[in-house]
Amino acid sequence: MEPAVLTGEHYMTGDEACAEGALAAGCRFFGGYPITPATEIAETMAARLPKVGGTFIQMEDEIAAMAAVVGASCGGVKSMTATSGPGFSLMMENLGLGICLETPCVVVNVQRAGPSTGLPTMAAQGDMMQARWGSHGHYEIIALSPSSAQEAFYQTILAFNLAEKYRTPVLIMTDEVVGHMSERVVIPEAKAIKIVERTRPRGRKDRYNPFEPGEFGVPPMASAGEGYNVHMTGLTHDERGYPDMSVECQEQMVNRLVGKIRNNLDDIIRTESHRLEDAEVVVVSYGVSTRTAYAAVEEARELGIKAGMLKLVTVWPFPERQIRELAGRVKGFVTVEINLGQIHLEVSRCAAGLAPALLVGHCGGTLISPEAVIEAVRRIV
Amino acid sequence: MKQTQTLNHPLDDLLRTDRIPHIWCPGCGIGTAFSACLIAMKESGINLAKTAMVSGIGCSGRGAGYVKLDSYHTTHGRAIPFATGLKLANPELNVVVFSGDGDLFAIGGNHFIHAARRNMDLTVVCVNNFNYGMTGGQAAATTPHLARTTTTPMGNPEMPFNLPLLAWASGATYVARWTILHARDLAESIEEALQRRGFSFIEVLSPCPVNYGRRNKMKPMDTLRIFKEKTLIKNNAQPTELGIDFERGIVLGKFVDEDKPSCGELYDKTCRPSLTQGTAA
Numbered sequence A: 001m002e003p004a005v006l007t008g009e010h011y012m013t014g015d016e017a018c019a020e021g022a023l024a025a026g027c028r029f030f031g032g033y034p035i036t037p038a039t040e041i042a043e044t045m046a047a048r049l050p051k052v053g054g055t056f057i058q059m060e061d062e063i064a065a066m067a068a069v070v071g072a073s074c075g076g077v078k079s080m081t082a083t084s085g086p087g088f089s090l091m092m093e094n095l096g097l098g099i100c101l102e103t104p105c106v107v108v109n110v111q112r113a114g115p116s117t118g119l120p121t122m123a124a125q126g127d128m129m130q131a132r133w134g135s136h137g138h139y140e141i142i143a144l145s146p147s148s149a150q151e152a153f154y155q156t157i158l159a160f161n162l163a164e165k166y167r168t169p170v171l172i173m174t175d176e177v178v179g180h181m182s183e184r185v186v187i188p189e190a191k192a193i194k195i196v197e198r199t200r201p202r203g204r205k206d207r208y209n210p211f212e213p214g215e216f217g218v219p220p221m222a223s224a225g226e227g228y229n230v231h232m233t234g235l236t237h238d239e240r241g242y243p244d245m246s247v248e249c250q251e252q253m254v255n256r257l258v259g260k261i262r263n264n265l266d267d268i269i270r271t272e273s274h275r276l277e278d279a280e281v282v283v284v285s286y287g288v289s290t291r292t293a294y295a296a297v298e299e300a301r302e303l304g305i306k307a308g309m310l311k312l313v314t315v316w317p318f319p320e321r322q323i324r325e326l327a328g329r330v331k332g333f334v335t336v337e338i339n340l341g342q343i344h345l346e347v348s349r350c351a352a353g354l355a356p357a358l359l360v361g362h363c364g365g366t367l368i369s370p371e372a373v374i375e376a377v378r379r380i381v
Numbered sequence B: 001m002k003q004t005q006t007l008n009h010p011l012d013d014l015l016r017t018d019r020i021p022h023i024w025c026p027g028c029g030i031g032t033a034f035s036a037c038l039i040a041m042k043e044s045g046i047n048l049a050k051t052a053m054v055s056g057i058g059c060s061g062r063g064a065g066y067v068k069l070d071s072y073h074t075t076h077g078r079a080i081p082f083a084t085g086l087k088l089a090n091p092e093l094n095v096v097v098f099s100g101d102g103d104l105f106a107i108g109g110n111h112f113i114h115a116a117r118r119n120m121d122l123t124v125v126c127v128n129n130f131n132y133g134m135t136g137g138q139a140a141a142t143t144p145h146l147a148r149t150t151t152t153p154m155g156n157p158e159m160p161f162n163l164p165l166l167a168w169a170s171g172a173t174y175v176a177r178w179t180i181l182h183a184r185d186l187a188e189s190i191e192e193a194l195q196r197r198g199f200s201f202i203e204v205l206s207p208c209p210v211n212y213g214r215r216n217k218m219k220p221m222d223t224l225r226i227f228k229e230k231t232l233i234k235n236n237a238q239p240t241e242l243g244i245d246f247e248r249g250i251v252l253g254k255f256v257d258e259d260k261p262s263c264g265e266l267y268d269k270t271c272r273p274s275l276t277q278g279t280a281a
């Protein structure tokens, strides 16, 4: 066996770092389908998984990849897939199944510019609202967004930990630049990495209910083959997993699915701030665009403008409270993202009536320049 | 007064009796196909604690909801890829896919052919009732030419799949077809398939009197009469001769039974020989 954790200093792409993060987190199943710019994640997993006792399978399409990932997780194995826009669209159906069946798993979207086939080899952040609402019905989702290869490594571990803890699919919304850029990545020793495992049921097997909430509102999860006779369905179901076509059951099930995220926001939401203490303008960003935001804040400070940065590590659930609090004391917000206004809509909503919110974005294909951000910052101060 | 005695059904231990009555209509054949499947599981001697059933969507797709095993009622057409993930995650499991023709061969057709090509270690039981029953009787990929359904009101202009031919051509290593009238042969076939490694496919012809039968002048008994009088058991028949023709006759039997390494075995051998050497049986 090869080590699952490649302790040491490396020079690797964000895609490779993401795959290594998954292996370090204990991922042992990858079901995928090739797509630029996410293919290198599948390639790394194809080479590495069998050597650490895991399984890689290239499925016939992304629909099948996502279904296999949910199936593997029900079999008790930490599982992942990685894709980009067109494949992400195909995964939405079984992402919903994963949410409804409360199956821990990780889905990586290395974003490229769309709509449709778009610019396959060029970066964008245009799938952020799809990440939030892409599957049908009302649900909550957790989505992370790394801005470097090193973050891709750590955030993939975090994604698995959150998926296991909350028994839900977790999305990693990276992009072509982060995916393809090679950078220094430091991988710590295995014992220094905190790994979370799903809560397993205890007590009598015949009394186990697969959807009876435990700690944090999350039901302990039994795997197939353990003798629990688990039943799961994508239909609205009760705590036993049995379909129940009543309005009451629908209300109970959806409220709990939503509640297990909404009631644990303090544990889930992660942001990082830079020079926010005395900031008059907050530059909000995530993923690769935080690199632009960071440069802009530094330059603005040199020009004597009190700018600060709020970096969303978890983009979903959205840090509403934090934006509201900031909105009460700053002159305004500038959201930097490679689209024509998605997370900007959230910032605007939360700042409404308290502070103006501007967008610096474009249609995709390149990164945003710090100059464009500074111009927007100037309009606020 | 005479004492009424409650007798347990011999399959009770494999049924979620708290979910009975089931949703299937009177005269429907799915229940018969389903019990043949449960009998086969019991008779085969496989470890039922390590056996899972996966279904897609549709009348037959409700099967997973009634079996007292690890059971997963998944999305429309996706039972096979879900089952693929489940099996690869835990190779000890016996994984049975129980679903309908619309689910497995229209929306799920691509998954079916690829799982067969890989010789994925699954036992796939397809209840073929020639239409979409759950949604009220629309045309399926198995609806005979000129048959009437709600979406082919002038008769079906298209041609149906020959499912055993498709399975064989895609690489399935066990292929059989029965009707629900041949419940014993069917159960034996499923039992045999459960003991085979690789991708097994069993087609079960089944009446849907409520939707298909009603629109095609076939009362419940008429369909069964066809199943009785117009069928011919011909083991090892050429897959190309297995197109369904209610007039000329329908061939039943076991058509393919080959022993070939399964997808999981080939993965072990090709990709992780050093890890599995010691553990291989």
Ligand code: SF4
Pocket: B023, B024, B025, B027, B028, B029, B030, B059, B129, B133, B134, B207, B208, B209, B210, B211, B212
């Ligand atoms: S609609 Fe047809 S297939 Fe469905 S349960 Fe009724 S008879 Fe059976």
